[in-house]
Amino acid sequence: MSGSDSGLDDGLDDGLDAGLGELIGRLPKVELHLHLEGSIPPELALRLARRHGRGLPGMADGAAGLREHYRFASFTEFVRMYLAISACLVDAEDFCEIAVALGRELAAQRVVYAEVTFTPMTHVARGVDAAVMLAGLAEGRARAREQYGVELAWVFDIVRSLGDQAAPTLELALRGREQGVIGLGFSGPEAAGWPIAPFGPVFARGRAEGLRSLPHAGEMAGPRSIWDALTVLGADRIGHGVRAVDEPALLEHLALHQVPLEVCPTSNLGIGLYPDLAAHPLPRLLAAGLAVSLASDDPPMFATSLVQEYRRCAAAYGWDAAQLRALAAAGVRHSFMSEPRKVELLAEQDRVAAELGWV
């Protein structure tokens, strides 16, 4: 399904109760599934492409043309655009700038903390100096905190179809721990041709060093992929995981152990997993007692934001203030912020809700 006919442009005209909308906007929130390279808005992508003489689909027509091409028609097209934008990141300043831009966008949504996925080896493999890249990220993270009060933590992602990059990604993640790297991600094709087993030792080493295991699973493939992420990679959380609904035993396991899922409904619709929110399994995951938080994945590429995810789901599923607050609190609890910071943020959510009359 293409973005243009999936109703992704609903904006704020979604019929949501104004009071609930205000609650969503003002609650201090946490975002746990968001890709740095997938968060670059068209205007910034255009500036980066021009700066380095790179081409992007549609850029001849400026940011508007580029925006049209952000509306891909398939997962393959999505990946092509994602990589084309990634190729415009060259200097430390570029990496810094995209992190600062993300901080600004998150602050506008009252997102105060985000665990952000970044795929270092796609850049290093293009010839970017790892030290330059890490310095740019560190500077951008510091500025996002200073200028916008947003705390960014990094998840360094391993792409399963690029197996020889797993160990170097781990090395970079360990190098970056002082600059906010908290875990290893895992993405790419969930398919039989790309087995997960060879990645087990790298994740085991990372976990032994204190990194979290934060793989994508159960998005493109079914329950087996989630079981593998749990058993082979020792997953602390599952990115997406929505296909867990296909197996009652897995649902039971995830509920029993409260393994958090980072659910990104608009992204799932955008790549055609489900035709609309009515068909999306999120209500069934919640009903089964799973630990779920909402996330936005690659916001400008799916014409969404964390606020939009809350709004669209609230409108589609008839959520009340209690449900919205429970999801916002889940984002905090499932994060890897310090425990005192979690307590503080949960109290701040209670305070804001009370101030708005939702007690």
Ligand SMILES: [Zn+2]
């Ligand atoms: Zn993702």
